[in-house]
Amino acid sequence: MQIKQILIFVLLTQSVWVAAQKKTGTFELGAAIAAFTYQGDLTPEAIGSFKTMKPGFVLSASKIFTPSMALRLQIIAGSIKGDEAKYKQPEYRSHRAFSFRSPVVEVSPQLVWNVFGTNNSDRRDLSPYLFAGGTLSYFNLKPDGSKFDSAYFGDGSDIPARLATDEQKKLTKLKFTIPAGAGIRYNLSHRLALTGELSYHFPFTDYLDGFSKSVNPHKGDHYFITAIGFVFRFGVQDKLGCPTPAD
Numbered sequence: 001m002q003i004k005q006i007l008i009f010v011l012l013t014q015s016v017w018v019a020a021q022k023k024t025g026t027f028e029l030g031a032a033i034a035a036f037t038y039q040g041d042l043t044p045e046a047i048g049s050f051k052t053m054k055p056g057f058v059l060s061a062s063k064i065f066t067p068s069m070a071l072r073l074q075i076i077a078g079s080i081k082g083d084e085a086k087y088k089q090p091e092y093r094s095h096r097a098f099s100f101r102s103p104v105v106e107v108s109p110q111l112v113w114n115v116f117g118t119n120n121s122d123r124r125d126l127s128p129y130l131f132a133g134g135t136l137s138y139f140n141l142k143p144d145g146s147k148f149d150s151a152y153f154g155d156g157s158d159i160p161a162r163l164a165t166d167e168q169k170k171l172t173k174l175k176f177t178i179p180a181g182a183g184i185r186y187n188l189s190h191r192l193a194l195t196g197e198l199s200y201h202f203p204f205t206d207y208l209d210g211f212s213k214s215v216n217p218h219k220g221d222h223y224f225i226t227a228i229g230f231v232f233r234f235g236v237q238d239k240l241g242c243p244t245p246a247d
Helices: 002-021 091-096 159-167
Strands: 027-039 054-064 069-083 099-114 126-133 135-139 174-187 192-205 221-234
Touching (some): 027 069, 099 174
Antiparallel strands (some): 099 126, 135 174, 174 192
């Protein structure tokens, strides 16, 4: 009886070990081209303006833990820009003519939730996912209020005084930022997938553009990134040396 129990235990252990060796890859690298869009006081549209969109790129490394959850380290690099002189309406913007530019660099750990739980799937289906994280973002703000048309606003305007307050503000280069967004993935093969993402980045500041008191001090600034790229999965071939099925 003991021999039978031992044999059953050995067989079950062997089955679990073999299954573990044959599971699909759990490590991925990704790369994408991106567009950075500023949202804040220097744009008339709440969702930001495509007139000041700037290019960038995204790199990522992911570790899959379950069919639904993964941990991702994402690196983004690009720039953001705002320029009121580009807008004819409302009229005051082209006369206030505040502008800024800044590089943006983030290294962000993120949790990624695969909505359909298909992290280990090779099927050529669309897989939506959500993600969020936290990071210190690097900025090097270059605000410019030199084109301000004081004659248009008149002698009674308090904008020059408020602008002077903004110009005295010490602008930090590191800001705590929460990135959050959604994406969709399509497996081209068991190794390669096409991805598209939209992420919003919240730096919890009204000085992302270098202006606050002279514009709208009650409205925070942020930006969003759209990205299209590829993800490559490693470790698809199992540890027993058995090849995976052909694409």
